[in-house]
Amino acid sequence: MSYSHFTEKERYVISHLRLAKFSLREIARRIGRHHTSISREIKRNGPKYAPDAVYWYYGIQPVVEKRRHKARSHRRQNYQPLVEYVEDRLRMDWPPEVIA
Structure with a gap:
């Protein structure tokens, strides 16, 4: 249903x-x-x-x-370990698909 x-x-x-x-x-x-x-x-x-x-x-x-x-992503943005992980991988030129 x-x-x-x-x-x-x-x-x-x-x-x-x-x-x-x-x-x-x-x-x-x-x-x-x-x-x-x-x-x-x-x-x-x-x-x-x-x-x-x-x-x-x-x-x-x-x-x-x-x-x-209202966006629901605010919860993920407030979780600092996840934010740091994504930022580190982006600095290492990882593609977003791999980070996800």
Whole structure:
């Protein structure tokens, strides 16, 4: 089964059904997703400091779009032994394919 991101419309439906006190399984059934996907979406993008707060789609969408386009390579760039290894090999004129 392939992975697909939640759409803005799906987040809209999730936020309104959560507000209406529907269960995660019922929300999942209505939008055609697995209930654990709904749970992860709410945990990942829902309110962080107030567990009783409401999951609002319009506040989430800009954050999600920004996160989606953020580079994930920053973790590798912060690992100093790896950075030194790559820099040393580049100074020795190794091709990037061999270093990788």
